Structures are given as structure tokens and as C-alpha cells.
Amino acid sequence: MTLSLALEARDLSQLPSRRDEDWRWTDLRGLIRELPAPSPEVSADLSPGPFGDEGQAELLVVNGRVWGDVGLLTLAEGEARVVRLRFVSATAATGHGIKLAVSLAPGAHLTLLESYEGQAPDYLADATLNVRLETGARLERIVLASDHAEGVSVSTASVSLAPGAGFAQTVLTDGARRQRLETRVEHPGQSAAVRMDGAYLIADRRHADLTTAVNHAGTDGTTDQLVKGVVADQGRGVFQGRITVSPGADRTDARMGHHALLLSDRAEVNAKPELLIFADDVACAHGNTVGALDEDALFYAQQRGIPEAEARAMLTEAFIGEVIDRIVHDGAREVARAWAAKRRVG
Amino acid sequence: MLSIKNLHARVEAAEILKGLSLELPAGEVHAIMGPNGAGKSTLSYVLTGRQGYEVTDGTATLDGEDLLSLEANERAARGVFLSFQYPLEIPGVPAMTFLRTAMNAQHKARGEPEISATDFLKRAREVAGQLKMDFDMLKRPLNVGFSGGEKKRMEIFQMAMLSPRLLILDETDSGLDIDALKIVADGVNALRRPDRAMLVITHYQRLLDYIHPDKVHVLAAGRIAATGGPELAHELEREGYDKYARAA
Numbered sequence: 001m002t003l004s005l006a007l008e009a010r011d012l013s014q015l016p017s018r019r020d021e022d023w024r025w026t027d028l029r030g031l032i033r034e035l036p037a038p039s040p041e042v043s044a045d046l047s048p049g050p051f052g053d054e055g056q057a058e059l060l061v062v063n064g065r066v067w068g069d070v071g072l073l074t075l076a077e078g079e080a081r082v083v084r085l086r087f088v089s090a091t092a093a094t095g096h097g098i099k100l101a102v103s104l105a106p107g108a109h110l111t112l113l114e115s116y117e118g119q120a121p122d123y124l125a126d127a128t129l130n131v132r133l134e135t136g137a138r139l140e141r142i143v144l145a146s147d148h149a150e151g152v153s154v155s156t157a158s159v160s161l162a163p164g165a166g167f168a169q170t171v172l173t174d175g176a177r178r179q180r181l182e183t184r185v186e187h188p189g190q191s192a193a194v195r196m197d198g199a200y201l202i203a204d205r206r207h208a209d210l211t212t213a214v215n216h217a218g219t220d221g222t223t224d225q226l227v228k229g230v231v232a233d234q235g236r237g238v239f240q241g242r243i244t245v246s247p248g249a250d251r252t253d254a255r256m257g258h259h260a261l262l263l264s265d266r267a268e269v270n271a272k273p274e275l276l277i278f279a280d281d282v283a284c285a286h287g288n289t290v291g292a293l294d295e296d297a298l299f300y301a302q303q304r305g306i307p308e309a310e311a312r313a314m315l316t317e318a319f320i321g322e323v324i325d326r327i328v329h330d331g332a333r334e335v336a337r338a339w340a341a342k343r344r345v346g
Numbered sequence: 347m348l349s350i351k352n353l354h355a356r357v358e359a360a361e362i363l364k365g366l367s368l369e370l371p372a373g374e375v376h377a378i379m380g381p382n383g384a385g386k387s388t389l390s391y392v393l394t395g396r397q398g399y400e401v402t403d404g405t406a407t408l409d410g411e412d413l414l415s416l417e418a419n420e421r422a423a424r425g426v427f428l429s430f431q432y433p434l435e436i437p438g439v440p441a442m443t444f445l446r447t448a449m450n451a452q453h454k455a456r457g458e459p460e461i462s463a464t465d466f467l468k469r470a471r472e473v474a475g476q477l478k479m480d481f482d483m484l485k486r487p488l489n490v491g492f493s494g495g496e497k498k499r500m501e502i503f504q505m506a507m508l509s510p511r512l513l514i515l516d517e518t519d520s521g522l523d524i525d526a527l528k529i530v531a532d533g534v535n536a537l538r539r540p541d542r543a544m545l546v547i548t549h550y551q552r553l554l555d556y557i558h559p560d561k562v563h564v565l566a567a568g569r570i571a572a573t574g575g576p577e578l579a580h581e582l583e584r585e586g587y588d589k590y591a592r593a594a
Contacts, residue, residue: 299396300434304448304504305422305455314447318438318487 003028003126003154007097010035025238025270026180026209031152036124039063039089039096046088050144050339051113054331055082061127062088064096073100075108075137082111082329087127088119089151095124102129104137106162111329112141116155118148118176129157133165141169142332144339147176149206156182163190163218170327171198172336174343175206175235182211189218189249198227199323201316201343202235202267209238216249216279223253228323229260230316231267241286242274249279256286261293261319263312317341347372347543348393348512353404355392362388364568365404370512373540377554378547379579380565381587386547387431389565390516394428395421408512422448423455425511427504429518433497436488442470444488445504452508473506477533495526502533513537513544519553531556551583566590 001023006014016022017029042063049058060067072083087098104110116127125147133139139159147153153176159167171181185194198210214223229237243254260269273288293315301311320340327333348370355363362385370376380386392399393406395418406413413421436444450460461469474481479499489497498518505513515534519527534544534557546557554562554576562578564571564587571590572578 294434295397297434297436299418300430300436301444301448302418303394303396303422303428303430304444304508305419305452306448307419307451308417310447310451311419314439314444315436318436321438 002156003124004097004099004128006035007095007124007126022211022240026178026207028152028178031178032124036093036095036122039091039094039123041065042090049084049086049115049117050146051084051115051332051335054335055084055111055113057081058084058086060086060088061098061100063090063094064098064125066098070100073102075104075110077105078107079105080109082113085112085114086117087115087125087155088117089123089125089148089153090119091123092120093122097126097128099128099130102131102139104133104139106134107136108134109138111332112139113332114141114143116143116145116147116153118146118151118153121148121150123148123151125151125153127155129155131157131159133159133161133167135162135164137162138166139168140328141167142327142329142336143169143171143181144335145171145173145179145181147179149176149204151176152178154180154182156184158184160186161188161192161194163188163192166193168195168328169197170323170336171210172339173200173208173210175200175202175208178207180209180211184212185214187214187216187221187223189216189221189252192221194221194223195326196223196225197323197326199320199340200229200231200237201320201340202229202237203232205234207236207238209240211238211240213242213244214254215244215246216252216254217246218249220251221249221253223255225256226323226326227258228320229269230263230320231260231269232263234264234266236268236270238270240272242276243284244276245279245282245284247278250281252279252282252284254282254284258288260290261316262290263293263316348406348408348545350406351404353392353406354402355388356400356402357388357398361402362568363392366565366569368563368570370543370545372543374560375538375544375546375557377559377562377579378545378565379549379551379562379582381591382549384565385568386549386565387516390428390514390547393514394418394426419451420455423452427508427510427513429501429505429513429515431517431520433489433501435490437490439488441484441486441488441500445470445507449508469507473503476536477503477506478529479503494521495523495529498522498526498530499533502530506533506537511542513542515544515546517548518546519548519550527553528556551579554579564590
């Protein structure tokens with residue numbers, strides 16, 4: 001059951017619903033009563049996306065159609081580049097999906113600056129990425145989701161790594177009417193390294209779902225995950241993080257942290273951190289907290305002269321800053337910092 | 347400078363201050379001593395405008411201006427500074443960033459121009475030097491992982507940078523060993539000026555060996571139960587607070 005299948009088959013019954021355990025907090029079947037018309041082809045004459053002119057090349061996907069060279073996502077041995085990948089939903093009340101492959105040959109190095117841009121309300125958008133990293137290849141993926149408040153959007157990345165490959169991602173979102181950003185990683189261990197971070201800043205009645213699953217199949221793999229969120233108004237944040245350590249995946253080192261701030265009585269965070277460990281000799285840890293902004297710290301800042309609204313913004317920005325500091329690409333880190341400053345919620 | 351008249355305040359349903367009156371002239375240092383639960387911390391929070399502390403009667407003015415109707419940050423901009431008993435840790439915000447934000451907010455509230463990054467840095471180096479502080483400490487997130495002594499020194503640093511008119515020191519001696527206490531006291535003493543007043547809140551007389559008060563007030567059961575010179579602190583050290591607690 002996926003949005004992608006439902007759009008392809010034009011069949012509502014293919015939509016995931018709350019009866020699917022993995023979708024219980026992001027119900028699409030209950031939300032979507034009829035499938036919208038397929039999105040039209042529109043010209044790709046667009047202003048710059050959230051990453052501006054960072055990187056060397058841009059691949060544009062508008063209403064599910066590729067404008068540009070998909071070859072940008074295939075890197076030969078030892079090749080390195082920084083690519084902006086922009087998914088734009090441009091037409092109201094229509095639906096579209098796209099499948100793309102990202103392939104890195106041994107030793108290749110890609111920085112992917114991926115954005116989801118909603119320019120009109122009520123769209124239904126699906127993006128599916130299949131990512132393969134060969135030995136020693138490295139991918140840093142920075143996702144900035146700026147969907148429309150009334151858009152519905154699902155992005156699913158399936159990542160498979162060869163031994164010694166490195167995959168790092170940071171997903172930043174301010175939600176949508178319904179939005180899910182999902183990443184699944186097949187982790188071979190054997191010195192492959194994964195970092196899967198995220199930050200959500202949600203206000204109004206928006207919804208964002210960060211779902212991740214990492215399966216450690218071999219020995220000596222690492223996964224490091226830090227997700228932080230701030231939810232105000234009647235917003236809702238969902239974090240589902242699953243790390244599986246398969247039988248025999250000894251000496252796996254996996255750490256997961258999810259921490260959220262609720263800034264209003266009606267804000268909601270649903271968190272399901274899972275560590276499923278079927279091997280003996282492992283180092284695994286997880287921490288999950290949901291709380292309010294520290295009133296003592298708030299008063300401390302006010303007592304030094306900082307007005308309340310500014311103090312709140314400073315503290316929430318600092319809270320999210322820990323995630324942003326971990327972004328490796330300098331330009332993307334600055335874009336992310338500016339994003340967090342602008343999307344101050346509460 | 348600071349004038350408190352018949353102040354009544356409560357926290358939730360409990361009345362903590364019950365008619366407290368106090369005059370603190372410019373240039374003077376007054377100590378407030380009292381047993382646990384007498385209302386010492388409540389007094390500092392009421393004066394600085396912490397939420398949850400409700401004033402039910404009385405007045406508090408700074409140079410004639412009503413303090414109680416101002417927001418906490420507005421009081422800070424008027425020159426009220428509270429040195430916290432337990433300074434807060436602010437992860438993710440470097441001490442310098444925090445202080446510069448505070449300074450500029452105060453300047454803005456007073457209609458003064460913002461301080462430039464260069465001027466700020468220059469002044470910060472100067473003050474850090476006077477307090478014998480490691481300048482690199484100011485680049486770290488505020489108070490995160492600092493020892494008790496370092497946190498108190500950071501309070502003195504902020505105090506010296508912000509140059510307030512009314513300093514309230516809430517149990518500044520708690521958690522300090524004797525060396526740290528001397529450093530903090532030296533820092534406070536260096537800030538004494540004819541146009542500045544200090545209220546030193548403490549449970550023990552120890553701090554007053556280093557910061558010499560002009561007057562000592564005994565706070566018991568929400569009121570000033572006695573006022574005297576420095577000798578009163580020594581008497582309290584010998585005899586305890588019992589007679590004031592009983593009288594209240």
C-alpha cells in the first residue's frame with residue numbers, strides 16, 4: 001500500500017490507512033476521498049529553490065516530470081559533485097508521482113540538496129528514490145521540505161549500501177496537510193556508516209512524519225541518528241525510527257535520539273523509537289524525550305533583557321541547532337540555519 | 347534608588363511576602379538574611395518579574411518608577427540585574443551570543459544604538475581580563491558543563507558587561523569553595539559605585555566577610571523582622587534565626 005501505487009493504478013484502496021501499523025499516525029485513506037486529476041505538464045520556468053545556487057548542477061522535477069539530465073544522479077568511480085534535486089508541485093488539486101534512481105560507483109561522492117516545493121494547494125505528490133552506494137562511495141543528502149500547507153506529499157528513499165560506504169542525511173521540514181518523509185536503509189555493516197538526522201518545525205495545523213528504518217545485516221556497522229522537533233498550535237509531528245540488528249550483525253554501534261518540544265496544549269508528537277536487536281555483541285542506545293520549553297531558561301533570558309518572544313525563538317532555534325550543526329556541506333548548513341531562523345514557531 | 351513598601355506577594359495560593367518594606371539608597375549594599383522559607387528567593391523573583399509570583403498589595407519602585415507593572419525584560423533594561431542562585435545552562439547558545447543579544451535588547455529598549463560586534467568584543471576581552479576569565483569560555487554554550495564557580499563568575503561577567511543600577515545577588519555563595527567565593531566577591535566589590543545599589547541575599551554570614559554590607563535586614567515570615575549594621579550578621583551567625591522565627 002503506497003501513495004505511489006494508488007496514483008499509478010488510480011485506485012484509492014491502495015492508499016495506506018491507519019490500519020497499517022507503519023501508517024497509523026499518517027492516515028492517507030481517511031484523508032483522501034477521491035484521487036485528483038493527473039498533474040499537467042507545465043513549463044519549468046522557475047525562480048531559484050531553497051538551496052539557491054549552491055552546488056554545480058540542478059535537476060528539476062515539476063509535477064512529476066523531469067526537466068534536465070537524470071544522469072546527474074549517476075556518478076562514475078571516484079566522481080564527485082553537488083546536485084540540487086528539486087521536486088516542485090506546481091498545480092492545485094492534481095496528483096503526480098516520480099521514481100528516480102541515485103547510483104554511486106565505488107569511491108564516488110555526491111552531495112544531494114533535495115527540496116520539496118509546493119506552489120499551489122491540494123496536490124497529491126509522491127517521490128520515490130532508489131539509492132545505491134558502492135564500496136567507499138559517500139552520499140550526503142540534505143532534504144528541505146517546503147510543501148504547501150494544504151499539500152499532501154510522500155517521499156520514500158530506499159538506500160542500499162556496500163561495505164565501507166557512507167550515507168548521511170538531514171531532513172528538515174515544516175510539514176504540510178499530510179506529509180511523510182521516509183528513509184529505509186539496508187546496512188551491510190562492514191565499516192559502512194549511516195547518519196540519519198532530522199528536524200521538524202511545525203505550526204498551525206500542519207503534519208510531518210519522519211519515518212526511518214535501518215536494517216543492520218552485517219558486523220561492524222554504525223548508525224547515528226538525531227531527530228529534533230518543535231510543534232506549536234495544533235501541529236502534529238510523527239517520528240518513527242526503527243533500527244534492526246539482524247542475527248550475526250555483531251559489533252554494531254547504533255544510537256538513536258529523538259527530542260521534541262511542545263509549545264502549545266494542542267500540539268501533538270507521536271514517537272515510536274524501536275531498537276530490535278537479534279545479535280549479542282552490540283552497542284545500542286536510544287533516548288526519546290517530549291517536553292515543554294524550559295521556563296527557567298526562558299526567565300533567565302528575560303531577566304537579562306531579552307523579550308519573551310525573542311527568548312523563545314532563541315531557545316527553540318538553539319534546540320534545533322544541534323541537528324543543523326551536524327550537516328557537513330557548508331552552504332547547505334547555512335541554508336538550514338536560515339531556514340530554522342525563519343521558521344520560528346510559537 | 348529601590349523603595350519597597352508593604353509588599354505582599356503569593357505563589358499559587360500561599361502568601362509568601364506579608365508586608366515587606368525596605369529602602370535601599372544608591373551607593374549602598376544591603377544584605378537580606380533569613381531562614382529557609384522566609385521568602386528570600388520570592389523577593390528576588392517578585393522584584394525581577396518572574397511569572398507565577400503575584401503581587402497582591404504594596405509597591406516597589408526604582409528611582410520613583412513603578413517596577414511591578416513592567417515585564418521582566420523591561421525591568422532588566424531599566425537596570426535591574428538578578429544573579430541567580432543556580433545560573434541556567436543554555437545549550438546551543440554561545441555565552442557571547444547570549445550576552446550580545448541581551449545587551450542589544452536592553453539598548454533597543456532604552457532607545458540607544460546597538461553595540462557593534464567589534465566594540466562588544468573589545469569590551470568582553472577587557473572585562474574577561476579583569477575577572478581573570480578564560481576568554482574561550484565565552485565561546486562555549488552558556489554555562490553548559492561549567493563548574494559552580496565558573497557559572498557564578500559568568501554571572502559576574504554578565505553583570506559587569508550589562509552595567510546594571512540595581513544588583514540582586516541571590517545566594518551567590520551557594521556551592522562555592524572559599525577560593526571561588528573570594529573571586530566572586532572581588533568581582534562584586536569592583537562593581538560598587540555611588541550610583542549603583544546592591545541587595546545581597548544570603549542564608550549564611552560567610553559571604554558578608556567578603557562583601558561588606560552597609561545594612562543587614564532579617565527577613566522572617568515574609569517581612570523585615572529587624573534591621574541593623576554588619577554586627578547583626580554576626581549575631582545571627584552565633585544565635586541563629588530562632589528568635590525572629592518565633593516573633594513572626
